[in-house]
Amino acid sequence: MMPIITLLLILLGFGMVPSMAQQHRVWVDTDLSSGRPVGDMDDALALLMLLRDTSVHIEGISVVHGVRHARRVTAKLLRWYAPARDTPIHRGADTQRELGQRTEAVNAMIRALEKGPMTVLALGPATNVATVLTLRPDLVPQMQKVGFCGGRWANMVFAPDGGKVRFSDYNFEHDSVAARLLLQSGVPLLLAGYDCSDGFFLHRALYRPLKGSSHARDRWMYRNLSRWEWVWQHVFGVKDGFIPFDCSTVGALLHPDEFCIRADRAATVTEGPNDARSIVKTDRKMFLTVGAQGGIHRVDHCYHTHGIFRERLLNALLRDLSTDP
Numbered sequence: 001m002m003p004i005i006t007l008l009l010i011l012l013g014f015g016m017v018p019s020m021a022q023q024h025r026v027w028v029d030t031d032l033s034s035g036r037p038v039g040d041m042d043d044a045l046a047l048l049m050l051l052r053d054t055s056v057h058i059e060g061i062s063v064v065h066g067v068r069h070a071r072r073v074t075a076k077l078l079r080w081y082a083p084a085r086d087t088p089i090h091r092g093a094d095t096q097r098e099l100g101q102r103t104e105a106v107n108a109m110i111r112a113l114e115k116g117p118m119t120v121l122a123l124g125p126a127t128n129v130a131t132v133l134t135l136r137p138d139l140v141p142q143m144q145k146v147g148f149c150g151g152r153w154a155n156m157v158f159a160p161d162g163g164k165v166r167f168s169d170y171n172f173e174h175d176s177v178a179a180r181l182l183l184q185s186g187v188p189l190l191l192a193g194y195d196c197s198d199g200f201f202l203h204r205a206l207y208r209p210l211k212g213s214s215h216a217r218d219r220w221m222y223r224n225l226s227r228w229e230w231v232w233q234h235v236f237g238v239k240d241g242f243i244p245f246d247c248s249t250v251g252a253l254l255h256p257d258e259f260c261i262r263a264d265r266a267a268t269v270t271e272g273p274n275d276a277r278s279i280v281k282t283d284r285k286m287f288l289t290v291g292a293q294g295g296i297h298r299v300d301h302c303y304h305t306h307g308i309f310r311e312r313l314l315n316a317l318l319r320d321l322s323t324d325p
């Protein structure tokens, strides 16, 4: 009888390999910071999902500011999960002050867009992506969609699990000018940030099987997922695990049936009273808000992740175990 995990992989599309012409061209702009000694695991899990999704061809990966070791860890993940592919990694802006400046990442993203339409996943501050749109507005039609891990429904507070910490809208707030440029560019934009992930937790019981895997990459994942969960528990005061925010951004764009998405809603960038003082120390800060009065730009907004997507993520994460002796 076929093992149930193999059956699930086939049902979820992991068992079929389309030709490159059939694959979805994707660019990943990331602030991956996993490991060394502890960092968030969102981008790493999102990249793992993309690398294990045979319907996707990653044209390139660009690194955006705010993290250290991103290129080294990204290269490690590519060696582990896609050794046969030659996926380039490009250095982008080192700070948000480089918005509008040409970088290796900007030039590479422009070349990829000149080759044909593609989807862009903005999993960190939007500096690199906004620079491309600013320097080459003629390429807006080539961006089929930009998925940005940021933004919120009006008055949404980022307080996971009633924990003691209220999160900021990190990617947006670390370059709100770039996010505003994304809105103004007219590019089809899907905002899939905190709102869609609120309540979407991963916890150790779900990924513990990695600990005993014969694959070094699985054990690395287990160690770093555990450390990140420890931070959520002991620093953020959250008991239910951690939220892998970037994964929902990837999923909402590639598998929208597994999410709740409001289409074509008004969005705006405004300043207001700071609602995350444990993270940001100013009295006021910027907000990227959907559904508020005064919004003039149109976006799609993801606000819920269905349980089937958790199965998709876990199947990608635990896939090696099905081939363990």
Ligand SMILES: [Ca+2]
Binding pocket: 030, 031, 032, 042, 043, 123, 124, 246
């Ligand atoms: Ca990220």
